[in-house]
Amino acid sequence: xxxxxxxxxxxxxxxxxxxxxxxxxxxxxxxxxxxxxxxxxxxxxxxxxxxxxxxxxxxxxxxxxxxxxxxxxxxxxxxxxxxxxxxxxxxxxxxxxxxxxxxxxxxxxxxxxxxxxxxxxxxxxxxxxxxxxxxxxxxxxxxxxxxxxxxxxxxxxxxxxxxxxxxxxxxxxxxxxxxxxxxxxxxxxxxxxxxxxxxxxxxxxxxxxxxxxxxxxxxxxxxxxxxxxxxxxxxxxxxxxxxxxxxxxxxxxxxxxxxxxxxxxxxxxxxxxxxxxxxxxxxxxxxxxxxxxxxxxxxxxxxxxxxxxxxxxxxxxxxxxxxxxxxxxxxxxxxxxxxxxxxxxxxxxxxxxxxxxxxxxxxxxxxxxxxxxxxxxxxxxxx
Amino acid sequence: xxxxxxxxxxxxxxxxxxxxxxxxxxxxxxxxxxxxxxxxxxxxxxxxxxxxxxxxxxxxxxxxxxxxxxxxxxxxxxxxxxxxxxxxxxxxxxxxxxxxxx
Numbered sequence: 001x002x003x004x005x006x007x008x009x010x011x012x013x014x015x016x017x018x019x020x021x022x023x024x025x026x027x028x029x030x031x032x033x034x035x036x037x038x039x040x041x042x043x044x045x046x047x048x049x050x051x052x053x054x055x056x057x058x059x060x061x062x063x064x065x066x067x068x069x070x071x072x073x074x075x076x077x078x079x080x081x082x083x084x085x086x087x088x089x090x091x092x093x094x095x096x097x098x099x100x101x102x103x104x105x106x107x108x109x110x111x112x113x114x115x116x117x118x119x120x121x122x123x124x125x126x127x128x129x130x131x132x133x134x135x136x137x138x139x140x141x142x143x144x145x146x147x148x149x150x151x152x153x154x155x156x157x158x159x160x161x162x163x164x165x166x167x168x169x170x171x172x173x174x175x176x177x178x179x180x181x182x183x184x185x186x187x188x189x190x191x192x193x194x195x196x197x198x199x200x201x202x203x204x205x206x207x208x209x210x211x212x213x214x215x216x217x218x219x220x221x222x223x224x225x226x227x228x229x230x231x232x233x234x235x236x237x238x239x240x241x242x243x244x245x246x247x248x249x250x251x252x253x254x255x256x257x258x259x260x261x262x263x264x265x266x267x268x269x270x271x272x273x274x275x276x277x278x279x280x281x282x283x284x285x286x287x288x289x290x291x292x293x294x295x296x297x298x299x300x301x302x303x304x305x306x307x308x309x310x311x312x313x314x315x316x317x318x319x320x321x322x323x324x325x326x327x328x329x330x331x332x333x334x335x336x337x338x339x340x341x342x343x344x345x346x347x348x349x350x351x352x353x354x355x356x357x358x359x360x361x362x363x364x365x366x367x368x369x370x371x372x373x374x375x376x377x378x379x380x381x382x383x
Numbered sequence: 384x385x386x387x388x389x390x391x392x393x394x395x396x397x398x399x400x401x402x403x404x405x406x407x408x409x410x411x412x413x414x415x416x417x418x419x420x421x422x423x424x425x426x427x428x429x430x431x432x433x434x435x436x437x438x439x440x441x442x443x444x445x446x447x448x449x450x451x452x453x454x455x456x457x458x459x460x461x462x463x464x465x466x467x468x469x470x471x472x473x474x475x476x477x478x479x480x481x482x483x484x485x
Contacts, residue, residue, distance in 0.1 A: 036452070039452075039456055040456065043456045254423035254424070254425070255423075255425060257423075258422055258423065258425045258427060304449065304452070315425070316425065317425060317426050317447075317449050317450075318422075318425035318426065318427055319425070319426050319427045319449050319452070319453055320425075320427050321427075323428075326456075329428075333421060334421065337421075337423075
């Protein structure tokens with residue numbers, strides 16, 4: 001049985017100095033590696049802004065492929081709060097029983113399908129389909145729409161030889177433009193229509209603002225969810241006692257999902273731009289330079305997490321930052337949590353046994369740090 | 384059975400009873416505004432921030448190290464702040480009134 005592991009490449013630098021340096025399209029980034037620094041910086045939205053040039057807080061930078069501001073993610077207070085308030089109720093819909101039942105149906109069908117095959121490639125045949133079909137619930141659009149998104153492949157910006165592929169991104173932007181026009185001429189109860197009909201301080205959101213929310217919804221929850229689902233299945237295959245334990249005690253579902261999110265840290269880091277000369281961790285940060293909040297490193301900080309490199313599905317105190325921290329914490333977290341809870345719950349209920357056949361690791365390259373975030377391909381058997 | 388009265392930021396009071404669980408779970412079960420409990424009680428989201436009275440804080444006890452680090456960076460923090468998910472019902476006096484911080 002192959003051991004599932006996502007090693008922590010940040011350990012040495014986190015302990016020695018607390019930061020690392022990454023080159024990125026002539027706009028270098030100082031990665032902050034300690035949980036305390038990451039949290040404090042995330043909270044200090046005045047000195048470390050998100051509302052810089054659109055695409056700049058993302059690493060690798062998307063300034064060359066995007067002019068639309070992602071909302072509310074690339075907006076600072078006080079406007080941030082107005083956008084966020086507008087969106088929070090919608091993004092809490094995954095708590096509703098009907099949503100949960102539909103999600104369970106989507107996942108059960110995929111698992112049944114996988115069981116009926118001799119072998120299945122998880123990334124494309126399970127994770128991408130699951131992510132896309134589940135997203136139809138979040139957007140409240142017909143399930144068939146997922147087929148278009150599945151046809152785009154696992155990443156909307158990245159192609160094999162280019163981490164920020166403008167041509168590929170254009171497919172998504174053009175698609176969203178078309179959906180906005182459709183919703184304008186024929187409003188329904190989908191997210192596009194709801195947003196187009198929303199107001200902030202008496203003014204309706206314009207098309208560019210709606211597009212900003214939609215790009216965030218598509219991009220933010222795509223490879224992150226795909227990696228989380230893929231890693232969950234890989235982990236379960238090397239820990240066959242996990243599913244029976246969850247079946248025996250379903251209250252474990254919550255701690256299990258939080259722990260998997262901590263350990264996987266599906267999004268390695270997210271940037272901010274300094275608005276003034278400052279310092280973090282006794283390291284000078286120049287005004288208008290970039291730092292990143294390295295969630296993946298913070299989530300293995302031994303100052304807070306006992307045995308940080310061990311997955312403990314019953315970890316009771318787990319102050320992880322897998323969904324970010326502060327006012328910009330992941331808007332899709334409720335949806336993502338329910339995707340993972342439902343996946344574990346369906347697999348446990350169906351007594352599924354998983355066997356890993358072959359996996360090609362997906363390794364991100366952040367200068368001195370090489371981080372495995374999941375798999376490019378993963379062959380498994382379901383029984 | 385312990386009786387808990389939650390006072391929201393809108394000054395609305397709601398009383399609920401429980402004999403087990405924690406103050407976050409009880410609040411969620413009773414739809415208390417301002418308590419979200421996103422992380423389900425593992426001390427990761429701080430969306431269940433409450434204020435106790437000084438007397439109740441004395442009885443119930445202060446936050447542990449991890450909870451304190453979370454509270455340190457929260458808005459509206461007071462010397463009597465706690466995360467409701469870390470306060471077991473069993474640690475409470477028979478009746479208690481808590482204020483929702485956000």
